[in-house]
Amino acid sequence: MDLVPHSYYLCSAEQSRFMDEKTISEFGIDGFTLMEIAGTRAADFIQSQLPSGSHGVFFCGKGNNAGDALVIARLLSQQGFKITICFLSGTGDLSPDTLENLGLLQKLDEDIELLDWEDFNPSAFDFIVDGMLGTGLNSDVRAPYSDAISWINTQEVPVFALDVPTGLHADSGLILGTAVQADFTLSFGALKTGFYLNQGFDTSGEVILCELSFPNKFKKPTAALIDRSWVEAASPSPKRQKHKYDGGVLYIIAGSEGLTGAGILAAKSVWSAGLGAVVLITPKGLLEIYEKQLVQIIKKPVGDRDDVYFKEEHVEQVLDIIAEKPGKVLIGPGLGRQQETIRFTQSILRNFEGDVLIDADALFALSKMENRKRPEGSNWILTPHPGELKTLFNQEVNDDFDQLNLTKEKAREEKITLLSKGMPSIVGTETGDAYLTGYETRIFSRAGFGDVLAGKVGAYWLKYSSSELACFYGLLDGFQKAQQYFVENSGSLAPIDII
């Protein structure tokens, strides 16, 4: 995580509490001051979104999340905003800092309306602030909080959730009973993993980080968000090549009868990522198809003219080809699941002492392999989709939070790089770190996008010699091209559009 700016860290509720407590007890900035900073930053943002004079209703619980809301209410009232505050649990049991902030608000002598939920009179407000529950959420949302959420979610004005939308679990992104549907979530001190997992992505709206003065040494994240800005800053400049083979060769072992499309997409994707040398290894019976489709790519046929899928008898020939020039191997797209192909794949994986990206049907073969172990000196990147992830590790994956934990655990245990695809796609590293895509990946859930991604990751692996950077660039490249496509075209995205 050393290369990642702290603003891309993703934390759990416990990690947020840890930073909070350490900053208060060890570093010496008290909780009241932190709340003032949080509220000030949030008020600045809200003010930037709305005309002065707007009327906001602030829903407050009894914990510190409500304290943040009261700071914001105080600051905005001084800027000419009209304020209504509605307490869901009254004011008799407020946390100490929240109570103190209520006192400050009352001293202002402004026309601020303070009431309890029972007295709340729904009327026309210009915006809503959710200060009900933050990282203190500990069970399914109870009444009357759930009633307030139902009302909020029928309103058409902007909803600003403080720290976490009420009802959304900060770690897992699961909704506990019900949750506020936010337009903006103003996250304090660190982003939360839950914004990007499970229902979090669709519940949090636009996420804005409001930095607090936590010393960096207290920041211990669960994962980090993949973003082009820091990925580029963290990358060495790729070596300039004099000859096409200088950067190494990507050998693609892909395709079988009926599944040549996967090999074609992967090969085109590698080529378009700018790699100098790509070699597609194919059973000889399919050569003609590839000759027509992949003019610029070198093809190396193995076996006989009537071979239309890989067999164990091709292993020697394939091992000789991939040993010809330094490079890496991408194995899997469209291989099929014939028993002979599975044995072929397993034999390659057992015997090739180099770097391999294992995708699609090669993952299936790997999951059926007894005593699977990387040969000495080789590095592996695995790119399973959720189904393949379960089969590979023989473990149930109930939701995205499970997927994140399993990806981290298995990448570390097996000393591999694991790009676990989905919404979000998650990269686990051998050092036990995890990285998430924070963008919409459901646009890629059509056949073929996995092949394109595998090709890109393979190409970037050669370009940057880092399995992690390869995954980041592969993912970001696809996303960037997809965005570009949507700007320039209408209609649904196809794999070929992002090559």
Ligand SMILES: NC(=O)C1=CN([C@@H]2O[C@H](COP(=O)(O)OP(=O)(O)OC[C@H]3O[C@@H](n4cnc5c(N)ncnc54)[C@H](OP(=O)(O)O)[C@@H]3O)[C@@H](O)[C@H]2O)[C@@H](O)CC1
């Ligand atoms: N301290 C700091 O430095 C800073 C902290 N910051 C802010 O503090 C927030 C965390 O504050 P917090 O820990 O007080 O928890 P918070 O989310 O307000 O609510 C806890 C209350 O909710 C209640 N409750 C729980 N579950 C419930 C349910 N299902 N349904 C109904 N009620 C439920 C629970 O009641 P109980 O169950 O215990 O009776 C408890 O009283 C954090 O998100 C950030 O906004 C920022 O200001 C930055 C500086």
Ligand SMILES: Nc1ncnc2c1ncn2[C@@H]1O[C@H](COP(=O)(O)OP(=O)(O)O)[C@@H](O)[C@H]1O
């Ligand atoms: N650029 C990208 N960013 C994030 N995730 C991606 C990207 N490209 C592909 N994916 C992930 O890969 C999945 C497609 O892979 P997969 O299911 O294996 O498809 P295929 O049918 O091509 O094998 C997508 O649903 C998405 O989760």
Ligand SMILES: [K+]
């Ligand atoms: K909240």
